[in-house]
Every structure is written in C-alpha cells, then in structure tokens.
Amino acid sequence: MPRERGQKVVATNRKARHDYTIEDTYEAGLVLTGTEVKSLRAGRASLVDGYAFIDAGEAWLDAVHIPEYNEGTWTNHPPRRKRKLLLHKQQILKLSSKVKEGGYTLVPLQLYFSDGRAKVEIALAKGKREYDKRQALRERQDKREAERAISSRKYMGE
Incomplete structure (x- = not known):
C-alpha cells in the first residue's frame, strides 16, 4: 500500500482566531491510540474547547473531542482525554517561559494529517x-x- 502524501485537514478552530490574537504558531505531533487515529481518518474531531499546557517539561493537549470509533470494541478510547504533544525541547522551553510570563495561552488551531502522521497546529495567543x-x-x-x-x-x- 502506498504511503499517504500531502495534507488532509480533519478539524479547524475558527473561533480561536476571533477570540485570540495569534502571536506564533507551532506544528506538533500527537501521541494517539489506534482507535483515535481511525476516528480522525473518518474526519471526526472538535477543537472548540481545546487548549494546550506545559507540565513538567512536557506539552499536553486537553479537552479536544475525538469521538469513539464506531467499529471499536473494548479497545475504544475516552473521547476527551489528555494527549501528549511532540515538540522539540527548545520549543517547549520557549512556550513555557511565554505562558509563565502572563497573558499568553496555547490554543489548538488545526488538526490534520501530514504525510500520514497526525499533527496539530498550536498557537501562542493573547486573549482579545x-x-x-x-x-x-x-x-x-x-x-x-x-x-x-x-x-x-x-x-x-x-
């Protein structure tokens, strides 16, 4: 089976651009389970209430709704759970210092597949x-x- 190429957008957070002033954006990988990936490939996800935070040197994505996979059984995932973000250490340190500085928050803008891998675009944003x-x-x-x-x-x- 040939590998996927290009970018396929699963979900966007249009309200984020209305509610926040976007300072900088970052592309981060996501740590997902099998049924989450299948649900995303079906094009089902919501970023509306989602946010990202940094805890003990690790970046996390919380409150993003990825519904249960229809054909999944006992292996299904909880729809709203903390998911680890994959970023470089320098990026995490930079984001952490900005958020601690005050006035800034981390907001997910877009959830997509890039060359077959699940990615999320997070923004360093200031509330309007x-x-x-x-x-x-x-x-x-x-x-x-x-x-x-x-x-x-x-x-x-x-």
Whole structure:
C-alpha cells in the first residue's frame, strides 16, 4: 500500500482566531491510540474547547473531542482525554517561559494529517478584549463592502 502524501485537514478552530490574537504558531505531533487515529481518518474531531499546557517539561493537549470509533470494541478510547504533544525541547522551553510570563495561552488551531502522521497546529495567543473583537468584525465588513463596490463597478464599466 502506498504511503499517504500531502495534507488532509480533519478539524479547524475558527473561533480561536476571533477570540485570540495569534502571536506564533507551532506544528506538533500527537501521541494517539489506534482507535483515535481511525476516528480522525473518518474526519471526526472538535477543537472548540481545546487548549494546550506545559507540565513538567512536557506539552499536553486537553479537552479536544475525538469521538469513539464506531467499529471499536473494548479497545475504544475516552473521547476527551489528555494527549501528549511532540515538540522539540527548545520549543517547549520557549512556550513555557511565554505562558509563565502572563497573558499568553496555547490554543489548538488545526488538526490534520501530514504525510500520514497526525499533527496539530498550536498557537501562542493573547486573549482579545470585547472591543477588539467588534473592531475586527467591523474591519472585515468594511473590506467586504469595498470589494463588492469595486466588483460591481467593474461589471458596470464593461
């Protein structure tokens, strides 16, 4: 059987980009059990409440929902469990110092397969205030309206 190539996205956390200002992103491997991998390959996962943390020099991903595998039996996994993240030691130390510094948190942005291996994109993020969120929405709406006006003017001119 040929090896998988490319990237297949399983789940994205779109709300994270709305709620947080993304400072830096990291790609981390995941330590998973067999039924978790099968469930992910079926395209089932949710990153909505997920977060990452560093404990005793190890990075962990918590509260990410990977549902039980339908064909699994007693070997099935609990849907919400702590999963170890695979990062380089220097990356873990850097993230740990930033989070301890205050104001920063680790948020999962995307869960995907890269060349057949499960990966998660985590972000070093700072929480947005309510007015920042409203301002970002307003800017997005203004940009959309401007693009509409430009495109309608192109059709009128021709």
